[in-house]
Amino acid sequence: MHTAQQQTSLPKEFIYPKEELIQAQEELNEPLIDLGGIFTDNNSVATQHVPMLVKAACLNHGLFQVINHGVDSQLINMAHAHVNDFFKLPLGVKLKAQKQYGSLWGYSSAHAERFSSRLPWKETLSFNFHENSGSNQSVVVDFFESAFGKEFEQMGLVFEKYCKAMKKLGLVIMEILGMSLGVEKSYYKEFFKDTSSIMRCNFYPTCQDPDLALGTAPHCDPNSLTILHQDQVGGLEVFVDSKWKSVRPRPDALVINIGDTFTALSNGIYKSCVHRALVNRQVERISLAFFFCPKEDKIIVPPQALLVSGPRMYPDFTWFDLLNFTQNHYRADRATLQNFTLWSLSSKFNKQT
Numbered sequence: 308m309h310t311a312q313q314q315t316s317l318p319k320e321f322i323y324p325k326e327e328l329i330q331a332q333e334e335l336n337e338p339l340i341d342l343g344g345i346f347t348d349n350n351s352v353a354t355q356h357v358p359m360l361v362k363a364a365c366l367n368h369g370l371f372q373v374i375n376h377g378v379d380s381q382l383i384n385m386a387h388a389h390v391n392d393f394f395k396l397p398l399g400v401k402l403k404a405q406k407q408y409g410s411l412w413g414y415s416s417a418h419a420e421r422f423s424s425r426l427p428w429k430e431t432l433s434f435n436f437h438e439n440s441g442s443n444q445s446v447v448v449d450f451f452e453s454a455f456g457k458e459f460e461q462m463g464l465v466f467e468k469y470c471k472a473m474k475k476l477g478l479v480i481m482e483i484l485g486m487s488l489g490v491e492k493s494y495y496k497e498f499f500k501d502t503s504s505i506m507r508c509n510f511y512p513t514c515q516d517p518d519l520a521l522g523t524a525p526h527c528d529p530n531s532l533t534i535l536h537q538d539q540v541g542g543l544e545v546f547v548d549s550k551w552k553s554v555r556p557r558p559d560a561l562v563i564n565i566g567d568t569f570t571a572l573s574n575g576i577y578k579s580c581v582h583r584a585l586v587n588r589q590v591e592r593i594s595l596a597f598f599f600c601p602k603e604d605k606i607i608v609p610p611q612a613l614l615v616s617g618p619r620m621y622p623d624f625t626w627f628d629l630l631n632f633t634q635n636h637y638r639a640d641r642a643t644l645q646n647f648t649l650w651s652l653s654s655k656f657n658k659q660t
């Protein structure tokens with residue numbers, strides 16, 4: 308048990324073991340990648356330099372930042388302003404969309420509906436994003452209006468636009484990732500064109516004892532790619548070379564990290580980034596995470612070009628299977644993909660016998 312436990316007013320559900328709380332002493336030296344001017348007239352990536360930088364980061368730790376990414380800075384600011392206003396609303400309003408056990412959508416305070424220890428010091432608002440072919444109906448506006456009422460239409464419209472911009476950028480990154488791995492340029496871009504993704508707004512309140520709690524515990528994102536915008540407070544850290552390193556907030560940049568599903572799609576070549584978020588005593592923090600995911604029923608298979616030099620590292624699975632694992636069987640952490648692999652192999656084995 309933590310020795311400081313008796314001297315803190317922090318509820319014990321929020322206290323993490325001492326060894327998980329060692330703070331970063333240095334900044335991550337991730338590449339800051341300029342996406343300005345890398346496209347040809349038909350919107351295709353026309354430089355080898357960017358894929359080379361991306362490759363180095365993804366072989367090493369799985370995180371890089373991009374600038375001149377094409378997402379309107381006003382849109383990002385509006386998204387942050389709406390999120391700030393949302394989390395300042397009375398609890399009763401936020402609870403209109405209370406996240407239910409077994410669902411990913413809605414408002415959650417500390418994931419207390421799911422877990423009872425190592426609770427994260429955060430509130431979250433999560434919703435689904437996909438583009439309905441043939442329909443003008445926006446899933447995002449629908450979510451806000453049906454959860455909170457017509458007054459939330461504007462927030463829904465801002466986030467609809469934000470998610471569309473994230474999807475567009477996600478597809479560009481997929482092209483860059485394909486080039487960097489030496490596979491056919493359009494392979495991953497095609498694979499993800501019908502993505503159904505998860506948008507999550509994270510709000511980290513100030514914490515009376517930030518040395519005992521975590522905003523988000525160490526984990527790899529189970530999805531394929533995460534595009535994150537953090538405010539200027541700081542708190543995001545990456546585990547690399549057996550040390551925690553902080554990721555410097557840059558207002559004009561988006562943080563991109565590789566998730567477990569992309570690790571599987573690259574046959575284990577690219578690292579899913581181990582990261583966490585700290586909290587602090589002085590100032591609350593907001594981050595906007597767009598979890599870029601494959602369509603739920605698509606089989607995750609690496610391209611043939613990555614299979615010539617060695618065996619398959621992971622079994623066939625779908626995003627539906629891995630998502631279900633993280634929501635119903637296992638709390639996502641740094642070993643999700645490894646444990647999912649063991650679990651799915653043993654459940655297939657059990658089905659056969």
Ligand SMILES: C=C1C[C@]23C[C@H]1CC[C@H]2[C@]1(C)CCC[C@@](C)(C(=O)O)[C@H]1[C@@H]3C(=O)O
Nearest residue numbers: 427523524526527528529530598630633639
């Ligand atoms: C599929 C998902 C599970 C989580 C939300 C999305 C993508 C990231 C995952 C998460 C953020 C990883 C850390 C643990 C987690 C429980 C959290 O702190 O929010 C994870 C999400 C979740 O299961 O809700």
Ligand SMILES: O=C(O)CCC(=O)C(=O)O
Nearest residue numbers: 509523537543584594596
């Ligand atoms: O808030 C952050 O900086 C990171 C959040 C995160 O890792 C997540 O939501 O998956």
Ligand SMILES: [Fe+2]
Nearest residue numbers: 526527528582
């Ligand atoms: Fe994450």
